[in-house]
Amino acid sequence: MPGPLVVIPTYNERENLPAIVARVRAAVPEASVLVVDDHSPDGTGELADGLAHVDPSVHVLHRRGKEGLGAAYLSAFEWALERGHDPVVQLDADGSHLPEELPRLLAALETPDAAGRRPDLVIGSRWVPGGSVVNWPRHRMWLSRVGSAYSRIMLDLPVRDATGGYRVFRAEGLRRLHREDVHTRGYGFQVDMLWHAVMHGLSVVEVPITFVERELGRSKMSWGIVIEAIWQVTAWGFTRRFGRRRDQAAAATSEARRRSRA
């Protein structure tokens, strides 16, 4: 059995990659690692090849160029499912997601709820009791909380942390999710995936995590990315509401017709 796969997307993470891979391998020795590199100019891809060379549980997926986090993850999910990995973990390279917390996330995936159902998706959450953020400036904290709350309201998402990227998917859930309908390539990807997961009936639980701001390397976050995400969530929310109203109107019309025929 190929076992769990931890996907680590990278763009210019030279300073962070060796330590994070070592920490993942130590925290969950049975897990393999897939580094997905978008042809980083700083040579992260070659560094990853070196790590794969000495550890057969480390793999590298080289992509042509910077096409965004979403595109990198979607290609990694195909890679994982083709090879039978289960579950599939998303984890940032910059040290924000602590590999030492991964056993707790994996355990949550195997814990049934009151109805005896195990979740399909576990989200490492900063905004549930017990969750926290270390070293974040106030504006980032505010942005993340407001972004999550807005996504939750607009899309009716059953979670407190809708934008976080520390996640564990059951392979079967990932297969059911209609990944071909997820088109967001930038950061809105996390919300887009979650929304599709909920629409396709995946059960989701949140587990508190400690999120640590990166110490080395540079963030790829920008105002352009934030505005794109707000715009997308707003557009999806309206489609959802008016789409639902259209469905309700159609159902009411056919019910009225049925009654008038009877």
Ligand SMILES: Nc1nc2c(ncn2[C@@H]2O[C@H](COP(=O)(O)OP(=O)(O)OP(=O)(O)O)[C@@H](O)[C@H]2O)c(=O)[nH]1
């Ligand atoms: N393959 C690939 N990885 C990316 C891309 N953009 C970001 N990443 C990686 O995705 C992870 C998250 O990116 P960060 O820059 O840390 O973004 P963030 O965590 O939202 O922002 P900060 O909190 O400021 O660090 C990191 O491991 C990045 O190297 C991309 O276009 N392609």
Ligand SMILES: [Mg+2]
């Ligand atoms: Mg980060």
